Amino acid sequence: MRRTGLALLLVAVLALAGCGDDGGAGEVGDLVQGRLGDLDGTSYALLVPNGRLTVVVTDGQETLGATEAADGQERDAPAGTEWVALDWRLEPGVDLDALQRTLMEDAEQRTTLALVTGDGTVDLGDAPGSSTTPGDTRTSGTVWVAVDEDAAPVVEVAFDDLTTSLDTGSGEVSGDMAAALGDLEEPTTGDCAPLQGPGGAADVACAYVVTRVPYLAGRGWSDEGWTVAQVETRADEFGRAGATYAVQAVRDASTMEGADGSTVVDERLDSLVARLVAAGAPPRLEVRRELTGVRTDGRGPDEATLTVSGGVEIG
Numbered sequence: 001m002r003r004t005g006l007a008l009l010l011v012a013v014l015a016l017a018g019c020g021d022d023g024g025a026g027e028v029g030d031l032v033q034g035r036l037g038d039l040d041g042t043s044y045a046l047l048v049p050n051g052r053l054t055v056v057v058t059d060g061q062e063t064l065g066a067t068e069a070a071d072g073q074e075r076d077a078p079a080g081t082e083w084v085a086l087d088w089r090l091e092p093g094v095d096l097d098a099l100q101r102t103l104m105e106d107a108e109q110r111t112t113l114a115l116v117t118g119d120g121t122v123d124l125g126d127a128p129g130s131s132t133t134p135g136d137t138r139t140s141g142t143v144w145v146a147v148d149e150d151a152a153p154v155v156e157v158a159f160d161d162l163t164t165s166l167d168t169g170s171g172e173v174s175g176d177m178a179a180a181l182g183d184l185e186e187p188t189t190g191d192c193a194p195l196q197g198p199g200g201a202a203d204v205a206c207a208y209v210v211t212r213v214p215y216l217a218g219r220g221w222s223d224e225g226w227t228v229a230q231v232e233t234r235a236d237e238f239g240r241a242g243a244t245y246a247v248q249a250v251r252d253a254s255t256m257e258g259a260d261g262s263t264v265v266d267e268r269l270d271s272l273v274a275r276l277v278a279a280g281a282p283p284r285l286e287v288r289r290e291l292t293g294v295r296t297d298g299r300g301p302d303e304a305t306l307t308v309s310g311g312v313e314i315g
Contacts, residue, residue: 026078028118033070034142039087044166047181048111048159049104049215052094057168058085064144081146090127106217114156118148180214187211195308202238202308210314224280233289234271243300245293257282283315
């Protein structure tokens with residue numbers, strides 16, 4: 001994997017003991033910047049709200065060669081340790097449904113990595129994944145770390161205060177973030193039952209999509225999960241009191257238990273897409289649209305409104 005720009009926190013620790021004849025100096029957790037290039041190691045794929053994070057970890061070795069270190073110096077591993085190389089990349093949106101990506105992707109949050117080995121933790125830096133990540137935190141190239149030779153290191157990935165832990169010995173993934181994202185299901189889609197309104201009639205095309213996500217950009221994590229319902233309606237005309245009206249505007253008044261109103265995602269002359277968000281698992285979505293139109297046929301007021309509604313079971 002290749003990335004541009006050097007991470008300052010990594011450059012700061014390049015100056016370890018000189019060449020191999022000083023082997024044994026240093027300690028667990030010593031870190032050396034490696035050269036750019038692909039690693040021959042084991043790849044692990046982890047899901048974070050911003051997409052798929054791939055971490056590559058090599059087997060341990062006693063000596064770090066001059067062609068492997070960015071500074072060209074050969075190093076023996078400190079006593080009781082071995083050198084392990086790591087690299088990682090974040091692929092925004094990968095392994096996420098398009099709507100789930102829209103909901104969870106949060107450019108304000110950083111995906112940070114650390115390596116737990118021995119009795120200590122080594123900060124590895126950020127995984128670049130958005131244009132808002134400051135240049136001085138974009139990790140580049142490979143990283144070599146002196147790890148305890150008696151226990152496999154653990155990679156910890158943090159996002160907005162929740163962590164996923166990767167045991168490089170067993171490949172087991174655990175932690176609050178892993179548990180939250182592990183049950184992510186595909187969104188449910190369908191057509192609404194016919195929307196009806198008193199005092200008039202309209203042929204309204206109505207479709208919905210409902211998804212549940214553990215993280216919502218701008219709101220953070222929810223232990224209960226976030227339920228997001230998105231409804232799209234389209235209506236060209238409606239009838240009222242013997243007159244026909246061409247739709248000129250649509251207003252949403254949909255409700256869902258726990259939702260604080262709706263947000264318009266897309267609005268056009270005769271169509272509307274609105275989104276509702278609630279913590280937990282509300283059982284029902286009430287779709288309600290207010291249609292405003294101008295008379296095109298029959299006798300009646302030049303302008304009229306008609307409110308149509310219907311329910312969708314989502315629990």
